[in-house]
Amino acid sequence: MKRPHDPFPGDDASAFALENVADAVFAVDSDFIVRYCNLAAAEIARCAPAEALGRTCREVFGVKNCRNVCVLRQSMDEARPIANRIVTLKRTGCPDVPVSISAAPIWAMGGTVVGGVQVFRDLSGSGFVSRLTGLQPQDDFGTCDAQLSEIVRMLPQIAQSDSTVLLLGESGTGKEIFSRAIHKLSQRHAGPFVAVNCGALPEQLMESELFGYKSGAFTDARKDKPGRFALAETGTLFLDEIGDLPYAMQAKILRALQERAFEPLGGVETIPADVRVVAATNRDLGRMVAEGAFRQDLYYRLSVVVLRIPPLRERLGDVPLLTERLLGRCRMAVSKNIGTVSPEAMARLMAHDYPGNIRELENIIEYASILCQGTTIELCHLPEQLRGEVSDCPARGARTMAQIREQAAREAVSRHGGNRNAACRELGISKDTLRRILGRRDEDD
Numbered sequence: 001m002k003r004p005h006d007p008f009p010g011d012d013a014s015a016f017a018l019e020n021v022a023d024a025v026f027a028v029d030s031d032f033i034v035r036y037c038n039l040a041a042a043e044i045a046r047c048a049p050a051e052a053l054g055r056t057c058r059e060v061f062g063v064k065n066c067r068n069v070c071v072l073r074q075s076m077d078e079a080r081p082i083a084n085r086i087v088t089l090k091r092t093g094c095p096d097v098p099v100s101i102s103a104a105p106i107w108a109m110g111g112t113v114v115g116g117v118q119v120f121r122d123l124s125g126s127g128f129v130s131r132l133t134g135l136q137p138q139d140d141f142g143t144c145d146a147q148l149s150e151i152v153r154m155l156p157q158i159a160q161s162d163s164t165v166l167l168l169g170e171s172g173t174g175k176e177i178f179s180r181a182i183h184k185l186s187q188r189h190a191g192p193f194v195a196v197n198c199g200a201l202p203e204q205l206m207e208s209e210l211f212g213y214k215s216g217a218f219t220d221a222r223k224d225k226p227g228r229f230a231l232a233e234t235g236t237l238f239l240d241e242i243g244d245l246p247y248a249m250q251a252k253i254l255r256a257l258q259e260r261a262f263e264p265l266g267g268v269e270t271i272p273a274d275v276r277v278v279a280a281t282n283r284d285l286g287r288m289v290a291e292g293a294f295r296q297d298l299y300y301r302l303s304v305v306v307l308r309i310p311p312l313r314e315r316l317g318d319v320p321l322l323t324e325r326l327l328g329r330c331r332m333a334v335s336k337n338i339g340t341v342s343p344e345a346m347a348r349l350m351a352h353d354y355p356g357n358i359r360e361l362e363n364i365i366e367y368a369s370i371l372c373q374g375t376t377i378e379l380c381h382l383p384e385q386l387r388g389e390v391s392d393c394p395a396r397g398a399r400t401m402a403q404i405r406e407q408a409a410r411e412a413v414s415r416h417g418g419n420r421n422a423a424c425r426e427l428g429i430s431k432d433t434l435r436r437i438l439g440r441r442d443e444d445d
């Protein structure tokens with residue numbers, strides 16, 4: 001039976017709703033004993049929701065570094081909600097998982113904090129998009145944007161259809177990543193994926209590159225050479241920058257698409273093409289048609305399914321997620337243990353308009369990872385156009401370990417509004433150690 005004023009969700013509609021959200025949600029009492037755990041949280045804990053109840057959250061989730069990163073404890077200590085803190089959870093026997101955590105205290109009547117609720121989202125890329133599409137984490141798109149999520153949701157159906165797909169989007173928005181995902185989700189996934197950048201092929205070589213040639217077709221053609229259409233047989237041909245195709249080539253591509261066949265240069269025989277075409281462009285094909293620069297018939301043939309990938313500035317909410325993903329890549333490349341981005345640096349990253357889209361963010365994160373000597377990317381590690389006036393990193397320059405330790409301790413105490421117990425918990429040290437680090441002059445603070 002439901003108790004009056006029970007602050008924890010019981011057998012009611014709100015608990016039912018919480019069960020079904022994709023984010024992990026759990027609630028604890030003031031002793032950090034789990035009183036509620038939804039399905040997503042139980043999945044992370046690798047137990048049934050009922051098995052999580054009555055145990056400490058530390059025990060349930062098995063997080064080794066939970067003392068240092070406990071956002072829930074901080075929220076309860078400071079009696080205030082904390083939103084979207086990105087931390088890396090380290091669990092015994094599991095790979096590190098970057099998560100975004102929001103926490104809020106639960107108050108009893110009279111205003112006492114009697115517990116807390118925490119919501120966390122897995123940012124590792126093995127989250128909801130992977131589950132939705134069945135893709136491997138590296139193929140995941142790192143988005144919480146409604147428009148893009150809708151495209152991702154439709155992707156398996158689109159991929160299965162074998163229709164031509166036209167991807168529209170600015171340079172660096174991830175069009176090639178999408179085309180690879182379409183291939184992997186399609187019936188053709190066991191076949192080859194062949195990418196051609198139409199803008200990078202010299203005009204005189206384009207026909208032979210795409211359709212191949214027979215020996216003797218021209219002076220240097222000593223033996224037959226297959227083109228990209230033949231190489232993509234039974235698979236997917238990705239025609240990137242299709243807007244850059246010369247007008248004459250457009251007719252040949254149209255014919256290959258319509259008749260599902262082509263003739264190699266210098267050949268007389270027509271070769272059937274069992275190829276699915278995904279095309280992409282950052283140009284306005286509609287306008288090019290109106291200006292007579294692009295064939296209308298090819299435009300219609302390509303536009304069976306059109307997907308517009310939004311630029312990053314229209315989905316800045318994805319910046320933390322993408323940053324975490326890109327940091328993971330850099331961590332491996334530069335062999336550094338960079339775990340987080342400071343709130344100030346993240347605010348700057350989220351205020352940028354990214355004319356180069358995800359490719360630009362990728363470069364920024366790589367730059368910052370190279371400069372960063374610690375575990376957190378700070379404002380001073382960002383490229384000049386983002387960091388503005390901030391020049392040198394406070395951590396740079398010669399400092400002793402004792403000075404670094406003292407600064408970390410002071411910052412923790414100040415973050416907790418002077419609450420030393422909370423600072424000790426965050427740092428994972430005893431009160432005696434904190435006192436030793438801060439020195440005698442702080443005894444009377």
Ligand SMILES: Nc1ncnc2c1ncn2[C@@H]1O[C@H](COP(=O)(O)OP(=O)(O)OP(=O)(O)O)[C@@H](O)[C@H]1O
Pocket residue numbers: 140141142169170171172173174175176177178240282322325326358359362
């Ligand atoms: N969701 C994502 N997660 C992580 N990295 C991504 C994501 N989308 C794109 N990238 C990275 O951004 C860069 C640009 O992506 P991609 O080449 O797919 O973009 P594009 O739109 O095809 O660009 P272009 O039009 O210039 O060819 C790549 O290095 C890719 O790895």
